[in-house]
Amino acid sequence: xDLMIILFLLVLINLLIAIARTSSKKWLRVSLNSVSxxxxxxxxxxxxxxxx
Numbered sequence: 849x850d851l852m853i854i855l856f857l858l859v860l861i862n863l864l865i866a867i868a869r870t871s872s873k874k875w876l877r878v879s880l881n882s883v884s885x886x887x888x889x890x891x892x893x894x895x896x897x898x899x900x
Contacts, residue, residue: 850898857891 861884868880 850894854891854894854898857887857894861887861891 864880864884864887868877868884871877871880
């Protein structure tokens with residue numbers, strides 16, 4: 849179950865970064881990148897939980 853959550857989060861992060869890179873508005877770029885960074889931290893916690 850944890851692996852499915854991790855994979856979903858990584859795909860979501862990839863999509864958010866792709867959308868942020870194509871955006872021309874700076875506030876949207878910054879907000880999507882910050883959300884992606886927070887989700888990356890959450891996925892790292894899930895990875896640690898899976899191995900411990």
